[in-house]
Amino acid sequence: ETGVTQTPRHLVMGMTNKKSLKCEQHLGHNAMYWYKQSAKKPLELMFVYSLEERVENNSVPSRFSPECPNSSHLFLHLHTLQPEDSALYLCASSLEAQKGGEKLFFGSGTQLSVL
Amino acid sequence: RKEVEQDPGPFNVPEGATVAFNCTYSNSASQSFFWYRQDCRKEPKLLMSVYSSGNEDGRFTAQLNRASQYISLLIRDSKLSDSATYLCVVNMGTNTGFQKLVFGTGTRLLVSP
Numbered sequence: 001e002t003g004v005t006q007t008p009r010h011l012v013m014g015m016t017n018k019k020s021l022k023c024e025q026h027l028g029h030n031a032m033y034w035y036k037q038s039a040k041k042p043l044e045l046m047f048v049y050s051l052e053e054r055v056e057n058n059s060v061p062s063r064f065s066p067e068c069p070n071s072s073h074l075f076l077h078l079h080t081l082q083p084e085d086s087a088l089y090l091c092a093s094s095l096e097a098q099k100g101g102e103k104l105f106f107g108s109g110t111q112l113s114v115l
Numbered sequence: 116r117k118e119v120e121q122d123p124g125p126f127n128v129p130e131g132a133t134v135a136f137n138c139t140y141s142n143s144a145s146q147s148f149f150w151y152r153q154d155c156r157k158e159p160k161l162l163m164s165v166y167s168s169g170n171e172d173g174r175f176t177a178q179l180n181r182a183s184q185y186i187s188l189l190i191r192d193s194k195l196s197d198s199a200t201y202l203c204v205v206n207m208g209t210n211t212g213f214q215k216l217v218f219g220t221g222t223r224l225l226v227s228p
Binding site for chain 1: 119123149151157158159160161164202211212213214215216217218219220221
């Protein structure tokens with residue numbers, strides 16, 4: 001409905017697994033974002049991509065690896081995660097990433113549980 | 116001090132009541148401000164932007180006080196469907212010129228019949 005589609009909706013993985021989260025936007029936007037939302041905590045910005053180029057990495061551990069092959073697709077590759085990484089991972093897009101107060105359109109999120 | 120601070124609530128109000136939320140921010144250079152709404156187990160959605168002159172959208176009024184570094188959201192004539200978490204969002208910007216939206220933890224509103 002928002003034009004941003006995330007898959008899967010739910011993911012359970014062990015600490016030794018490797019998985020990927022996928023995000024696709026159909027809005028013609030140039031900027032895409034990954035956010036993490038843990039219980040009782042505010043949304044935390046993880047990565048920002050502008051025209052497929054990473055422009056912000058908010059001190060995220062290397063076990064999270066983003067990939068943006070084009071302006072419509074964004075991936076988050078996960079490996080050797082920890083139980084504290086369990087959270088809702090939200091993808092978002094905006095028209096531009098420049099400082100200008102652009103409205104964010106969020107996907108429905110992937111609820112991740114790390115066992 | 117947190118970059119964006121909100122009272123987590125919950126605010127329990129009856130239908131028809133008027134309720135107000137405040138949010139404070141730490142960076143005086145912040146340029147743009149928003150209120151997002153997040154329903155349980157759903158993604159956040161933009162409710163309204165907050166302009167220096169204040170703005171109103173139906174039953175919702177947002178105001179900005181730069182001197183005191185806070186923004187507010189007023190909801191009049193509350194409806195059951197207003198029950199949600201309201202997220203205060205501030206664009207802090209980055210050194211590279213890209214926007215960095217910082218979210219508060221949200222204020223939970225419960226409207227009862």
